[in-house]
Amino acid sequence: MTSFRRLFVRALMSGLLGLGLLGAGVAHAADSPEEARLKAVFVFNFIKFTEWAEGSAMRASDRIELCVVGERPLDGQLETLEGRGVRSQTVRVHAWTPTTAGRCDIVFVAAGDGERLRAVLLANARQPLLSVGDEPDFLERGGIIALKLSGGRVRFDINLAAAREAGLRLSSQLLQLADRVVQ
Numbered sequence: 001m002t003s004f005r006r007l008f009v010r011a012l013m014s015g016l017l018g019l020g021l022l023g024a025g026v027a028h029a030a031d032s033p034e035e036a037r038l039k040a041v042f043v044f045n046f047i048k049f050t051e052w053a054e055g056s057a058m059r060a061s062d063r064i065e066l067c068v069v070g071e072r073p074l075d076g077q078l079e080t081l082e083g084r085g086v087r088s089q090t091v092r093v094h095a096w097t098p099t100t101a102g103r104c105d106i107v108f109v110a111a112g113d114g115e116r117l118r119a120v121l122l123a124n125a126r127q128p129l130l131s132v133g134d135e136p137d138f139l140e141r142g143g144i145i146a147l148k149l150s151g152g153r154v155r156f157d158i159n160l161a162a163a164r165e166a167g168l169r170l171s172s173q174l175l176q177l178a179d180r181v182v183q
Contacts, residue, residue: 033075038154039147040077043108043132046145047086049174052105052128053167064089066106067096069120073110096120102127109133109143117141128167139182144168148179155179 047064064086068078082093094100096107101123109117111134121131121142131143138146139159144166146157157180163170175181 035149035154036074036077037080039074039134040080042147042154042156043078043106044081044084044086044091046130046132046174047091047106049171050130051169051171062089063092064105065100065103066091066093066108067100067104067120068093068108068110069096069116070110070113073108073113078108098123104129106130106132109135109138111135117143130166130168131162150179158182 043066047066066078066081079093081091084091096104098119101120104120104124105128107120107124107129109120109131113135117131117133117135117138118141121129130145131138132145132147133143134147135141135143136148139157139162142159142162144159144162146159148155148157156178158170158175158178159182160170160175161183
């Protein structure tokens with residue numbers, strides 16, 4: 001097992017164990033602190049298991065730009081990723097605005113802000129962009145990775161066709177861990 005996969009599986013298992021220990025109450029509470037923390041951990045691990053195309057702005061930079069759509073999505077837990085290292089790069093977290101379009105490597109679209117997803121995707125159409133969100137119909141709207149609660153656990157689905165169209169390569173380990181992969 002590769003070290004990346006081991007780290008992802010360890011984070012996933014820790015998160016699932018934590019949710020299991022909290023009981024069924026977490027499954028029905030929208031964005032509880034523990035659920036929000038786990039979703040942020042998933043987002044960080046998605047970065048580790050995604051490859052951006054050679055020549056992309058992200059590959060040429062020492063930073064990974066994580067843009068956030070919505071008012072404090074995941075109860076501000078995405079901000080805890082600020083400064084964390086992935087490979088030889090550092091994560092920078094900031095709000096998405098039309099003026100930041102084209103500078104995002106990853107975008108997180110919070111539940112309730114799904115209407116803005118189309119604008120985000122159009123504004124970043126010429127750049128590889130990993131889109132992650134927790135809207136129920138996120139994949140159908142063109143998003144790449146949809147976070148969800150299933151059986152009291154944080155899980156995810158992947159739109160592989162959208163990832164390919166965006167010029168991203170998702171690791172086979174990530175695809176195996178997904179509940180559903182849309183081709």
